[in-house]
Amino acid sequence: MSEHIRGFDSLAVHAGQEFDPTTGAVIPPVHFSTTYAQDGIGGLRGGYEYGRSGNPTRTALQTQLAAIEHGRHGLSFSSGLAAEDALLRAVLKPGDDVLLSDDVYGGTYRLIARILGPWGVGLRVVDMTDLSQVAAALEEKPAKVLWVETPSNPLLRITDIAGLAKLGRDAGALVVVDNTFASPALQQPLRLGADVVVHSATKYLGGHSDVVGGALVMNDDALAESVGFLQFAAGAVSGPMDAFLTTRGIKTLGIRMQRHSENAAAVASFLEGHDRVAKVYYPGLSSHPGHELAASQMSAFGGIVSLALADGAAARRFAESTRVFQLAESLGGVESLVNYPDAMTHASVRGTELAVPEEVVRLSVGIESSEDQLADLEQALAAL
Template sequence: MTEYARGFESLVIHAGQEFDPATGAVIPPVHFSTTFAQDGIGGLRGGYEYGRSGNPTRTALQTQLAAIEGGAHGFSFSSGLAAEDVLLRAALQPGDEVLLGSDVYGGTHRLIARVLGPWGVGLRVVDMSDLDAVRAALEESAPKVLWVETPSNPLLRITDIAGLAAIGHEAGALVVVDNTFATPALQQPLALGADVVVHSTTKYLGGHSDVVGGGLVLNDDALAEMIGFLQFAAGAVSGPLDAWLTTRGIKTLAVRMQRHSENAAAVAAFLEGSDRVARVYYPGLASHPGHELAARQMSGFGGIVSVALESGTAARRFAESTRLFQLAESLGGVESLVNYPDAMTHASVRGTEAAVPVEVVRLSVGIESVDDLLADVEQALGA
């Protein structure tokens, strides 16, 4: 099917989604079985023997993930952090170092610093959007992994992926891009030179706030073999229903990201025009320092808007005053959410180089009526 489905909007619907040969069902069935009958000892049908080592529903999702990111190998996990953990253990040994962006998801920093750190993995932090700062950090010592989010979480810094890949590879580093915020609908890191793409599929790929998952996409065969072994041996795989829900969400990714971007742009413009707002972080605004780079590197600016109020107290009051924007962690669902990073998603990095300013609130702008969203933001600012 995919030989006829080459455009992104077609790939999200058809990659890995061949009709069921037994019944002709257009939607492939969900395979709940934990084990698979063998035709004699070792005679596996389709290579399936046990649910942890492989499942047809998970295989379909992994095919879909690889196709939409333009990679050779896709892997699906039970969470974004499970995906990150397997990647890092596949790529690192005790004594190796990770150079991490200074504005990343708090759970990524926590995983490296507090889980892999005692195992012997070093961590340094740098502003990845400043390539000169990255070069200086690489000259100081060569990390094994260079890890960036772009747009970053939650301050939406934009990093030049092609430039970062060039200097990272010159230093012998594996260049990893967390593409959760942009999604492959808006940005293709592998095509820009990255080695591995990471996703929390919980967010925009699933898109409906009803499934937790993670994904990796890459081209390197040897690294993929190690990731596949750890996926099997450690076992943090996505279950069949989780895989199916993620696949279903991905099928509408292109149209959802268009609406998320349109609504977010309207919210960002409204906030920038308010005298109650100190600063708006959104790469679609001409005032954003990464706007021109984002316009070249991305086909849209995404659905996340962060805003700095006049103080931490004002930020908390705003976050607790929205009505349509629900106060909750996570992002990327069809419904709008508001989050106070310092005490919620990024509480684990308080006091570190990755700490989020207390006056910052993050908005995950959904696909509701834009007029309703603007009215909610206006009344929350009034609070």
Template sequence: MAKKKNFDTVAIHAGQAFDPTTGAVIPPIYQTSTYVQESIGNLRGGYEYSRGGNPTRNSLETLLAALEGGKHGLSFASGLAAEDTLLRAILKPGDHIVLGNDVYGGTHRLIERVHGSSGVRNTTVDLSDLRAVEKAIIAGETKILWIETPSNPLMKISDIAELADIGHRAGIVVVVDNTFASPALQNPLSLGADVVVHSTTKYLGGHSDVLGGALIINDDELAEKVTFLQFAVGPVSAPLDAWLTVRGIKTLSVRMDRHCSNAQAIAEFLDAHAAVETVYYPGLPAHPGHELAKQQMSGFGGMIALSFKGGAKAARKFCESTHLFQLAESLGGVESLVNYPAEMTHASVRGTELEVADNIVRLSVGIEDVADLIADLEAALPRK
């Protein structure tokens, strides 16, 4: 029996056999919409039309499944396209979802406003309160428990194994958004989750040059439903996007090492600064999820949130004063970004339980020299 390969090896080789025609080490981009058939219904390699299948996308899907230790990987045009397809596969009007009260604003918007308009209901709850989660589940009506850990933007850590146990006792599908951690740091399927969601735009792609999403599923029946919708609705990733994502994944592990070490140093610097009220980073011992993160993650990630004692005015001025930390949406690239959630990533949840305080700033810590990053932050921080 062949020895199971370690993560770094899998990230480089899974689904990446060399091109048999030329011997090219890197498989080519199959930039095609359709395929010549040998005869009517006799397809070459099973390929007919690229909405249904494309060798470049399929290589990424094989890689995604291998990274998360799952049976089925599916690649989509964006993270929200992946989420929408999963929701369509599981839910019908009148069904109910339980999700964290600090999920990504786009996920909540999709569930509340898009699927909500067709009769899907949701309850948001603090996922660290296991009893509250149990109480929020409606027997026979709740179909999904949606977990995001670490959460966006407040870096809450949820106990995947405990929540999966609660979900399975209730007979519901347990979904984990693993975007912030990436499979280099956390593998939710091994902790009991049924489905893993990624915005591959973020750490998997890693270079802020591609849009994509992914689902990794172990259940054959659910995977068949999602695969049908992927074909029938068409939210697939394009060949070039799939190829760029594969290229990014090859360096995922080494990038995550630097993201983590840089973020730890920056979190400790910010935690000691007089202008900062709170630093939200699971690598700090004072973080309420620190011990749990140590158990279910192999690193604390590259995302930090901080609140300012000076309120919204101080937070906004800080966001507009950094240089290496560029003011932008998104996260997970090699370059450092700063974000003001109240009016950017989480603007859609203003006035709801998920509203982000206006003194909160989110940092996506890149892989630049950490001394330069700290100097950039120090120059932008309030002097008093």
């Protein structure tokens, strides 16, 4: 790739995507081979020997991931949780603590509390939008990892990444930012001082609801080597077709996020003015408490809008009444989705400090015509 290519959209299209030197094909071939012929014992061509340890299609994706997050090392996994697991096992030992923000994906909490917890890893939860609470928690007891989502899932809270990174540096803690909601098209946490960026590539990176994947991006060479060893030794790698689909999705990430953000802004504005909606969560609204901070560290506000209705019963009826917004898990695809977090994506944190209010519904605003999205929301609200 030319050293003169620096713009996000150019990196998304070209990083790791050099044309095939044999045929000149502009799209690199997908390499399905599980094993590679050696020129004598140990004579590897390009460093490839076995599909778990390396695959040219996965290498291309990892180069692309690092480029768009402005990091030195990108690692691709079979799911977002597989990426999280590899990172946490690389940096934690029994007795270490993770300080977790109080509004994160339920699966992240479940991984730490129910998988790593019995192994001896401690978990504490704090509101990371309030850096004074983070500082107090670190003063009370050290933490090895500070883990935050911003914007958060599903209440779209905004955390000061640069401020959190400074607290982490001063306390000797690794600062991990889940950048899934914003995507690197809108926010680049490493540039703001974070140590590691994590993604569910299933969401906006893939972008078409047709591939499951995860990613880590970091600058630290030693950490990348440790995580890379676990990627190889535990084996939760992305397969060649998954890597190819993720790469293809990333190439249009910039223009998709622009449309997602435009449509979400229209949806949020419509909902904020509706008499049957109790509250709207969207950082693009001036009424959002994190609006100014989001504007300072994001180039746009993303495609996720959450809303609160009168009660849990109303939220359930609404979620089951939309037509353009399909009732389904996940988010970040080109199609609009509606999710009821309490009983779906965040059911695993019911009864904990991370429980999502029963009246909250999450919308993943797709790239359809905005008029159709708004008409669908109007008919669903009218049915309440």
